[in-house]
Amino acid sequence: MKKVVVIGGGTGNFTVLNGLKKYNxxxxxxxxxxxxxxxxxxxxxxxxxxxxxxVRQCLVALSDSSRLMRSLMNYRFExxxxxxxxxxxxxxxALEKVTGSFExxxxxxxxxxxIKGKVIPVTTHEVRLQMILNNGKVxxxxxxxxxxxxxxxxxxxxxxxxFPQANPHAISEILNADLVVxxxxxxxxxxxxxLLVEGVGKALRETKAKKVFIVNxxxxxxxxxxxxxxxxxxxxxxxIGKDVFDHIIVNNSEPPxxxxxxxAEEGEMVKNDLESDPRIVExxxxxxxxxxVQKGDALKRNLIRHDSQKLANELMKxxxxx
Amino acid sequence: MKKVVVIGGGTGNFTVLNGLKKYNxxxxxxxxxxxxxxxxxxxxxxxxxxxxxxVRQCLVALSDSSRLMRSLMNYRFExxxxxxxxxxxxxxxALEKVTGSFExxxxxxxxxxxIKGKVIPVTTHEVRLQMILNNGKVxxxxxxxxxxxxxxxxxxxxxxxxFPQANPHAISEILNADLVVxxxxxxxxxxxxxLLVEGVGKALRETKAKKVFIVNxxxxxxxxxxxxxxxxxxxxxxxIGKDVFDHIIVNNSEPPxxxxxxxAEEGEMVKNDLESDPRIVExxxxxxxxxxVQKGDALKRNLIRHDSQKLANELMKxxxxx
Numbered sequence: 001m002k003k004v005v006v007i008g009g010g011t012g013n014f015t016v017l018n019g020l021k022k023y024n025x026x027x028x029x030x031x032x033x034x035x036x037x038x039x040x041x042x043x044x045x046x047x048x049x050x051x052x053x054x055v056r057q058c059l060v061a062l063s064d065s066s067r068l069m070r071s072l073m074n075y076r077f078e079x080x081x082x083x084x085x086x087x088x089x090x091x092x093x094a095l096e097k098v099t100g101s102f103e104x105x106x107x108x109x110x111x112x113x114x115i116k117g118k119v120i121p122v123t124t125h126e127v128r129l130q131m132i133l134n135n136g137k138v139x140x141x142x143x144x145x146x147x148x149x150x151x152x153x154x155x156x157x158x159x160x161x162x163f164p165q166a167n168p169h170a171i172s173e174i175l176n177a178d179l180v181v182x183x184x185x186x187x188x189x190x191x192x193x194x195l196l197v198e199g200v201g202k203a204l205r206e207t208k209a210k211k212v213f214i215v216n217x218x219x220x221x222x223x224x225x226x227x228x229x230x231x232x233x234x235x236x237x238x239x240i241g242k243d244v245f246d247h248i249i250v251n252n253s254e255p256p257x258x259x260x261x262x263x264a265e266e267g268e269m270v271k272n273d274l275e276s277d278p279r280i281v282e283x284x285x286x287x288x289x290x291x292x293v294q295k296g297d298a299l300k301r302n303l304i305r306h307d308s309q310k311l312a313n314e315l316m317k318x319x320x321x322x
Numbered sequence: 323m324k325k326v327v328v329i330g331g332g333t334g335n336f337t338v339l340n341g342l343k344k345y346n347x348x349x350x351x352x353x354x355x356x357x358x359x360x361x362x363x364x365x366x367x368x369x370x371x372x373x374x375x376x377v378r379q380c381l382v383a384l385s386d387s388s389r390l391m392r393s394l395m396n397y398r399f400e401x402x403x404x405x406x407x408x409x410x411x412x413x414x415x416a417l418e419k420v421t422g423s424f425e426x427x428x429x430x431x432x433x434x435x436x437i438k439g440k441v442i443p444v445t446t447h448e449v450r451l452q453m454i455l456n457n458g459k460v461x462x463x464x465x466x467x468x469x470x471x472x473x474x475x476x477x478x479x480x481x482x483x484x485f486p487q488a489n490p491h492a493i494s495e496i497l498n499a500d501l502v503v504x505x506x507x508x509x510x511x512x513x514x515x516x517l518l519v520e521g522v523g524k525a526l527r528e529t530k531a532k533k534v535f536i537v538n539x540x541x542x543x544x545x546x547x548x549x550x551x552x553x554x555x556x557x558x559x560x561x562i563g564k565d566v567f568d569h570i571i572v573n574n575s576e577p578p579x580x581x582x583x584x585x586a587e588e589g590e591m592v593k594n595d596l597e598s599d600p601r602i603v604e605x606x607x608x609x610x611x612x613x614x615v616q617k618g619d620a621l622k623r624n625l626i627r628h629d630s631q632k633l634a635n636e637l638m639k640x641x642x643x644x
Contacts, residue, residue, distance in 0.1 A: 042402070042403070045402070046401050046402025046403060046404070047399070047400075047401055047402060047404070048401075068420065068421065068430065071420050072416055072417055072420050075416045075419060075420050077369065077416070077419075078369075079368050079369055079370075080364070080367070080368025080369060081364070081368065081403040081404070082368070082369070082403070082404070082407075082412070085404075087412065087413070087416040090404070090409065090412055091409070091413075094394055094397045094399070094409040095394060097397060097399075098390065098393050098394050098397050099390065108390065112434065
């Protein structure tokens with residue numbers, strides 16, 4: 001059975017895993033531990049736990065349990081002192097407290113949800129994302145980075161504080177993979193934070209696995225304005241130490257003009273400036289299902305988004321080619 | 323297989339169920355829905371859910387799952403906005419929201435915990451316990467009743483507001499039982515609230531099941547001071563409409579004098595004034611395990627308490643006698 005490892009955080013991971021879980025492959029998700037917004041941020045601050053939100057999304061994506069259990073995990077309390085907390089975040093945090101280990105908590109929730117595959121925190125150290133902009137401003141935490149509209153003016157550095165060692169399980173997954181899937185996801189908030197963990201870049205350079213980068217559909221204003229496919233690859237190369245990707249999956253279909261107009265305030269579509277690069281895999285990857293937008297943080301408000309199944313099809317063509 | 327139905331609420335139910343679950347019987351717990359203190363009270367007020375606390379204790383008592391899952395259910399958050407909430411209460415409340423039904427939520431948690439038997443809310447209507455004292459004071463809610471030290475001066479009435487119909491499943495359990503176990507538990511806070519639900523008294527009068535009352539070990543100051551076994555039976559008779567009990571289980575061993583002295587402020591041991599009544603089953607029922615007091619609400623701070631196994635032994639002698 002081929003071993004496929006998906007690296008990222010947030011909604012991107014959810015979409016890729018949700019598509020891939022139907023296939024007969026050995027699937028793992030390596031998840032960024034930099035999230036500190038919303039329910040996750042409150043739990044980190046108040047309980048001193050590791051961030052449950054992104055892990056929860058991956059667990060739900062890989063779950064083979066009832067629709068009810070998946071709804072429960074994503075259920076968001078609407079009132080009172082619990083307002084905004086996803087039930088699944090509380091489950092992971094309570095289990096971390098009871099077992100004394102976030103990894104053990106993730107494993108136990110995996111059992112409860114009968115997940116297919118494994119979910120692995122990229123590090124089990126408590127870290128905060130920091131970004132120092134060219135204008136001297138310091139963005140403290142992923143949430144501040146996510147909300148910043150000044151990153152495109154240039155930044156001096158981005159790092160995790162304190163500099164964490166990788167979870168050895170994450171490293172061995174990468175080294176033993178047949179295919180590593182990187183992205184899609186927020187460049188500075190979901191993707192690069194994985195590369196700021198000691199050992200991850202090295203593992204990506206050394207693994208014999210084929211490496212695929214799934215390029216985002218949209219740029220984000222103030223963060224990656226007018227970033228092309230090449231710009232994305234250049235940023236990743238800075239943190240991996242080498243352009244490691246064997247395949248680059250890019251969407252080639254256009255969303256309806258109204259949607260693009262609606263999104264004009266937030267960003268534009270990513271342009272492919274590497275058309276002649278043999279590594280490029282172009283395909284129509286847009287989700288047609290405009291109505292199925294969840295209000296929870298699983299799919300945020302992206303109406304222009306990847307289709308799980310179309311992405312999985314392209315990835316499985318690569319898996320089946322070797 | 324003999325069908326045994328335990329009626330009560332709070333710690334008493336937990337103790338009885340925990341002992342009985344090891345035997346080859348068909349076991350059900352009917353649980354009071356009047357609780358409104360602590361975590362349960364906050365969830366009722368903020369989310370408008372039915373009270374999860376007592377149900378959670380019964381589910382844990384009947385659970386056949388790992389020690390970890392049981393610890394998780396009773397885990398109490400210690401900090402921040404979640405402080406004081408038991409994880410299991412949050413699970414039941416979230417499932418009630420997701421499924422739209424408290425009974426369904428209880429059933430689902432029963433599956434997650436692999437419980438032996440069933441846990442059945444005595445009513446699925448939202449109710450509040452009310453007690454009007456002789457001095458005109460109105461105690462609003464179970465918590466106020468629990469904290470009151472004036473009940474022994476006399477009360478005019480105790481009722482649930484609004485007057486609820488019984489859960490039909492609770493009634494059919496009582497009618498189809500071979501043995502009904504009532505108590506132990508707070509007379510006004512855990513036991514009588516079950517009898518204030520329309521249909522429960524009638525079912526207890528009509529069922530062909532043998533009915534056992536387990537008398538509390540201790541009286542509670544300001545509530546049942548110097549209540550004898552007979553006083554307890556008289557109070558229950560008022561709400562059942564008849565003295566229905568076939569067996570009355572009473573402890574006959576003395577705790578160490580130091581413990582009685584420690585408890586002098588809170589109440590004294592219940593005296594048995596029905597020694598010649600043929601229904602009386604006297605046995606040594608005290609728990610010797612003084613150290614195993616839980617800090618959660620499962621066993622509160624009662625050091626003088628029933629031993630699960632000793633209680634179950636006496637109950638099983640009755641079950642095996644018919």
